[in-house]
């Protein structure tokens with residue numbers, strides 16, 4: 026862990042009194058030290074995923090994932106025409122990654138296994154021992170360093186042979202996902218005690234299957250996103266029940282699925298139709314995944330079922346485009362998570378139009394019937410989609426806590442939250458972002474009684490941001506993608522995060538902007 030002297034030159038006198046001041050845009054930042062602290066049992070971590078950092082796309086016996094195959098066939102698909110062949114080259118630099126994690130002082134590291142690295146064809150008849158060894162070494166090193174590995178089985182890099190069979194639209198893939206999960210639990214279950222089945226099924230199903238904005242850009246709107254959703258949920262339940270029966274009694278691990286959620290707020294809180302639009306959005310985009318698993322009654326939310334059924338009927342379909350679960354499946358899904366794994370980045374403002382020009386017909390957007398906008402006053406530092414509004418984070422925790430009673434018993438763990446910018450190590454805006462979002466999390470715990478027990482910053486280092494390539498960055502560590510060694514350098518946000526982890530409070534003045542230091546000296 027770094028000593029606090031490393032950042033001494035940036036450290037102003039820490040005031041214990043919180044003075045409010047306005048920063049860029051409308052975001053409110055604080056100074057001093059947070060009045061609340063993170064509870065003793067709260068876990069801090071950082072995250073990455075295999076395709077976004079590993080590279081080594083054809084090394085050590087690895088098979089191809091759909092992202093390898095698609096980007097090779099369509100080299101101009103990403104904004105900067107890049108691909109993941111080398112990425113941050115963690116296939117060769119994983120020991121540096123582990124050092125970086127140690128320096129941050131966090132208790133956990135979220136990473137994913139590349140399915141085709143250990144099963145090159147996706148199926149369990151051919152297990153790639155080099156791939157198996159690669160992950161085993163990482164898990165052993167993490168455990169040796171007292172860092173809990175939190176491992177995602179599927180972070181979007183579907184083995185290409187399954188994609189050729191329709192990927193998640195093909196229900197047979199559920200069987201093969203179960204086989205893969207069984208291999209992973211058998212190989213690593215002695216070291217890995219926290220598992221995540223599928224990362225962000227909503228994002229994966231909408232952008233890759235329903236639309237054409239992520240590989241393999243199937244654009245099967247209106248059907249593809251729902252088949253993928255349905256099968257992803259069933260695959261999760263299958264793996265949860267298999268782990269529960271075959272592994273949990275010995276391995277004693279915990280398992281969940283990662284759900285992503287933007288917070289939806291009414292554009293005008295005084296208009297009942299906007300309030301309803303926000304609720305409809307949340308149910309269609311979050312409830313659709315969360316309700317089957319975390320609600321008492323299970324199944325898709327009633328409003329989701331009604332909306333898709335009604336629109337399907339109006340469009341002349343004799344069956345709903347959203348498939349039905351059997352009673353057995355509803356039961357298997359209900360309660361199939363040991364914690365709520367939540368990814369959150371943004372808040373959007375909702376209002377109810379009947380149709381927007383960019384909505385495809387049919388599509389989940391049209392079925393939802395809600396217009397999503399941002400507030401132009403919320404600042405933006407990188408990706409065009411990321412306007413920063415920290416209070417939405419707290420409101421989202423409260424929405425979850427109010428909707429799912431089970432969250433009184435099992436905790437929410439934030440498995441991703443972070444900010445895009447265009448690179449550089451003096452990332453003052455990212456420092457503010459983490460301070461402000463973590464402060465909202467503290468308020469949710471201490472003032473609202475939300476059961477939040479962990480937070481993973483996204484991401485440990487700059488990664489390949491899918492279709493955006495390397496055009497914007499998320500990392501606490503900068504990666505020089507032009508250097509053969511993919512040199513990693515800590516950003517100010519890394520020092521700031523390490524300080525939060527160490528002190529278990531937010532030091533709003535720990536990293537000072539040069540202009541703020543001038544103000545202090547001139548006083």
Ligand code: NOJ
Pocket residue numbers: 074077224225368441483490
């Ligand atoms: C969600 C995904 O899980 C991750 O892979 C991605 O980099 C971040 N969000 C940011 O878009």
